[in-house]
Amino acid sequence: MNAVMQAHQHYAAEFERVESVLAGAASPWLRELRRNALAVFVERGFPTARDEDWKYTRTAAIEKRAFSCVPAAAAPLNAQRLQQVLHTEFAAHRIVIVDGRYRPEWSQLDGLPAGVRVTALAAALSDESSGVRTALGKAVNIQRHPFAALNTAFIDDGVFIALQKGAVLDQPVQIVFVASAAQGGHATHPRVVVAADEHSRATLIERFVALDEAVYFTNAVTEVVLGDHASVELCRLQEESAKAFHISGVFVTQGRASRFTSHAISLGALLARDDIDVQLAAPGVECTLNGLYMAGGRQHADTHSRVDHLQPHGTSHEFYKGVLDGHGRGVFNGKVIVHPDAQKTDARQRNENLLLSDDAEADTKPELEIYADDVKCAHGATVGQLDADSVFYLRSRGMDEAAARSLLTYAFASEIIERVPVPAIRAYLQQAVLARLPGGPAIEEFL
Amino acid sequence: MLSIKNLKVNVDGKAILKGIDLEIQAGEVHAIMGPNGSGKSTLANVLAGREGYEVVDGTVTYQGQNLLELAPELRARSGVFLAFQYPVEIPGVSNVYLLKAAVNAVRKHRGLDELDAMDFLALVREKMKLVKMDEQFLYRAVNEGFSGGEKKRNEILQMALLEPALGILDETDSGLDIDALKIVSDGVNALRSKDRALVLVTHYQRLLDYVVPDRVHVLAHGRIVKSGDRGLALELEQKGYGWIETQAAAL
Ligand SMILES: Nc1ncnc2c1ncn2[C@@H]1O[C@H](COP(=O)(O)OP(=O)(O)OP(=O)(O)O)[C@@H](O)[C@H]1O
Ligand SMILES: [Mg+2]
Numbered sequence: 001m002n003a004v005m006q007a008h009q010h011y012a013a014e015f016e017r018v019e020s021v022l023a024g025a026a027s028p029w030l031r032e033l034r035r036n037a038l039a040v041f042v043e044r045g046f047p048t049a050r051d052e053d054w055k056y057t058r059t060a061a062i063e064k065r066a067f068s069c070v071p072a073a074a075a076p077l078n079a080q081r082l083q084q085v086l087h088t089e090f091a092a093h094r095i096v097i098v099d100g101r102y103r104p105e106w107s108q109l110d111g112l113p114a115g116v117r118v119t120a121l122a123a124a125l126s127d128e129s130s131g132v133r134t135a136l137g138k139a140v141n142i143q144r145h146p147f148a149a150l151n152t153a154f155i156d157d158g159v160f161i162a163l164q165k166g167a168v169l170d171q172p173v174q175i176v177f178v179a180s181a182a183q184g185g186h187a188t189h190p191r192v193v194v195a196a197d198e199h200s201r202a203t204l205i206e207r208f209v210a211l212d213e214a215v216y217f218t219n220a221v222t223e224v225v226l227g228d229h230a231s232v233e234l235c236r237l238q239e240e241s242a243k244a245f246h247i248s249g250v251f252v253t254q255g256r257a258s259r260f261t262s263h264a265i266s267l268g269a270l271l272a273r274d275d276i277d278v279q280l281a282a283p284g285v286e287c288t289l290n291g292l293y294m295a296g297g298r299q300h301a302d303t304h305s306r307v308d309h310l311q312p313h314g315t316s317h318e319f320y321k322g323v324l325d326g327h328g329r330g331v332f333n334g335k336v337i338v339h340p341d342a343q344k345t346d347a348r349q350r351n352e353n354l355l356l357s358d359d360a361e362a363d364t365k366p367e368l369e370i371y372a373d374d375v376k377c378a379h380g381a382t383v384g385q386l387d388a389d390s391v392f393y394l395r396s397r398g399m400d401e402a403a404a405r406s407l408l409t410y411a412f413a414s415e416i417i418e419r420v421p422v423p424a425i426r427a428y429l430q431q432a433v434l435a436r437l438p439g440g441p442a443i444e445e446f447l
Numbered sequence: 448m449l450s451i452k453n454l455k456v457n458v459d460g461k462a463i464l465k466g467i468d469l470e471i472q473a474g475e476v477h478a479i480m481g482p483n484g485s486g487k488s489t490l491a492n493v494l495a496g497r498e499g500y501e502v503v504d505g506t507v508t509y510q511g512q513n514l515l516e517l518a519p520e521l522r523a524r525s526g527v528f529l530a531f532q533y534p535v536e537i538p539g540v541s542n543v544y545l546l547k548a549a550v551n552a553v554r555k556h557r558g559l560d561e562l563d564a565m566d567f568l569a570l571v572r573e574k575m576k577l578v579k580m581d582e583q584f585l586y587r588a589v590n591e592g593f594s595g596g597e598k599k600r601n602e603i604l605q606m607a608l609l610e611p612a613l614g615i616l617d618e619t620d621s622g623l624d625i626d627a628l629k630i631v632s633d634g635v636n637a638l639r640s641k642d643r644a645l646v647l648v649t650h651y652q653r654l655l656d657y658v659v660p661d662r663v664h665v666l667a668h669g670r671i672v673k674s675g676d677r678g679l680a681l682e683l684e685q686k687g688y689g690w691i692e693t694q695a696a697a698l
Contacts (some may be wrong), residue, residue: 244471388498389535393589396495397545397605398523398552407548411539443548 007063008042011431015153018069022156024125029133030155037142037152039225056166056331057273057302062245066185069154070099074092074256075182078211082106083208088261089424091174092320093118098178100188101157106176115167115200121158121191131159135195139251145275149250151189151221154413158191163200163230164400172203172235172422177218179241182428184214191221198227203421204234204264208248208268209358218269228282231359233421237429240268242297247276256282263319263420264291266301268433280342282308290318292416294436295328295360302331309342309372316346321407321416322353324360324434335367342372348380354386354412356405406439448644449514449613454505454635456486456493462543463489464671466505473612473614474641478655478680479648479670481666482688483516487648490666491617495529496522509613523549526558530602532648538590542601545589546571549590551607552679559643595622603634614638615646620654632657667692 015038024030046063047054077098086106088094095118096106102120109118124130142149159175177190196202208218218240224232240246246269252260266272272295278287293301307316322330332351353362366379386408394404410433417429434440449471456464458620463486478571479481481487493500493509496519507514514522526675537545550570551561575582578600599619606614620628635658639645647658655677657665663679664671667688672695673679683691 310635387535390537392497392519392542393531393535393537394545395519396523396529397549397609398520398556399548400520400552401518403548404520407540407544408537411537412541 002067006341007046007066007170010066010149010382011153012038012042012070012352013419014068014196018154021072022154023122027125027128030125033137034153034155037149040142041146041149046150047146053304053333056329057300060342060359062217065185065215065411067185067344068186070101070183070186074191075099076103077180079377081211084177085211086176086426087174087207087424090172090422090428091205092171093173094176095120095159095173096178097159097190099183099186100190113168113170115164116169116202117162118173119160121160121193122156122230124160130160130194131162132193135162135223135225139253139279140221140249141277143407145249145277147219147247148156148221148251151191151219151249154189155191156189158193161192161204162324163196163202163203165197165199165227167197167200169202170330172205174205174207177206177208177220179208179210179212179214179216179218179244181212181214183216185216186369187217187219189219189221191225194224194231194232195221196224196232199229201231202233204232205237205422205425206241207237208236208246210239210243210244210268213241213243215243216241217245222248223251224253224260226252226254226260228256229258230255231259235263235422236265237418237425238266238272238274238309239372239432240270240272241267241272241348243270246272248273252276252278252375254279254285254286254287257284258274258282259286261288262290264289264304265305265416266291266293267436270298271300273304275304275306278316279303280307280311282307282315283311283313285311285314287314287316289316289318289320290416290419292323292413293320294323294369294413294433295330296325296436297328297393298326299328300331304333304335307337308346309336309338309345311341312343312345314342314345316348316377318349319411319416320351322362323350323356323413324353324362324446327359329360330362332362332364332381336369336377338368338370338372338375338377340371343374345377346373347375347377351381351412352412353383355383355388356409360393364412365435380434400442402439402440403442404436404439406434407443408436409414409437410440410443448510450508454490454493454537455503456487457501457503458499461668464493467669467671469664469671471613471644471646473644475638475661476645476647476658478660478662478663479646479666479681480650480680485666485668487666491529491615491648492644494615495519495527495530496616498574509522516637520552523609524553527607528609528611528614530599530606530614530616532617532621534598534602534627536593538591540587542590543571543585544587545586545650546605549605554610571608574604576605577607577637578629580604596624596627599623600627602658603631607634610638612642613644614648617648618650619647620649620651625686628653631656652680655680664693667695670695
């Protein structure tokens, strides 16, 4: 028997072991959903080198480690560390998931406006009246995404956000996924389900943080269904442990004249793979996808976006930047499909990569498939180094080389950070980027 | 202040400067003229420390030290300033940031306290008046979208803030309209002092009407082929470079 079969068997056996204790295990529909997803995953298997979508990203290291589910008993936490990483200043509302499980004592869900419900997913799954059933899995394509299938098989806890018609979240909601030391050697499959009914509005923050430099596997899925004229802005900030494996999928379906904006910042993990998959399923939709990935050391950061223009008058703007240092590697693949009915589509995509070392690498590939004739599509991808003339210009004004290079790198990254709508997160990200640059401290004092 | 002896510089294996000798004292203004491609910017860049130039022979002594062994930032901090022929645009870095970082780097080197935000702003406002620049330029990205003339004024603003001992202006007058030329010239004149030396690389006599040089040099084919007083610039204006090049070739 080969290694691939063994890996599948491992997850199938894990499923056998934990199925009965997963949230809502008694619900036939959930059981069906999970078992079906597991079958899809086992059938499809871990991606291989032959998978075009996984050409640059090997998941063998995840297979090999055969991560198991986190034991049910909550391990003691380093409360002080946890308090530090929560960043309560980012948002008034907060829901905290530690090692894959909702922790009410760290969450803050008082004072949510009328028409807005934010609950732990496990609670929603156990409550037939929660309404999660109508939303769950609707935007996710598990056939195309093996890890989303795996996530679905192990659906347990996470967050369910329901915005009723016209509901407006005046303050952002922050979802913090915390990996404690207890997560070492384990996998979590957190799920976020957002149902934004017509004319509702929300800004959501998702953060992945670690209390410890443990080896673990986060396999997250976030799905967002936007009703007509709904507007959702999603800020994702990935700062997993430097030894972690992070795979995530964001799946979005947009209703008429709705607006979806995402800001994906990827800084942590040894291996990160983020898929974002948006269906512009109705006319007049606006979709904006921004992102920044930074990889140094031996880090690998892969972003795959897919935008399906299915209906006319849709706009999609993608802007991703990568900063690669050391032996770091960045991958960006942007697929845009303009379907036959999607006339008057305006699709733009830009990906820029900055290589700071000789051993850093970036692979970028725009993929446009256009089946409508009256459309505007533009894409551009670059891989380059810091401009030597600019470095010299700054040095000729007295700045040392490390500071000059760091300043230019910072300026490069800032173009994405500036678009983040929450000022406290912008400020935090500026610091986070500076902290990763050798000349960071020198330039910080003048910013 | 600056002593250049037999300076020979190659670029990509090709000899560009073929033995430059130049002595500049504090308080002096020297003009360097010469045909396109003769090596004027090469000389300016070598003095500022740009990479990609191979010094194959000669010495450059600045204030008693070997200038060529200093990193560009150390030259800047020790008072060497190059106003670029083509100032680069740096998106994402605000002008005010660059100015503040530059001023404080130089101050630190001189053993002075760094300026706080208030004092810095007061200083920069004063200097901006000198080159008639609007305050909005502080908050724009360095040179990004600046017109040709605005870029040149920004260079003079930087020079005014850094108060260098040796200012090298590479065609700061090129591309300026008549009013801007007057503004830039006034800015340069305001910086003339007995402690400061200025080198003006220019193609035009007009600048030298405003900023009267002590010496004028003609650089052709990598050599200084003629030096004189301001009368030489007037002569060049009338006769072009042909006669000097023939004269030099005959030597
Ligand atoms: N990086 C380089 N690679 C190849 N050749 C170069 C390089 N830099 C300068 N040169 C050559 O060196 C010569 C001198 O150039 P330089 O820019 O110093 O001339 P200049 O006197 O400043 O001319 P201009 O009046 O047009 O500004 C030119 O022939 C130029 O092509
Ligand atoms: Mg020149």
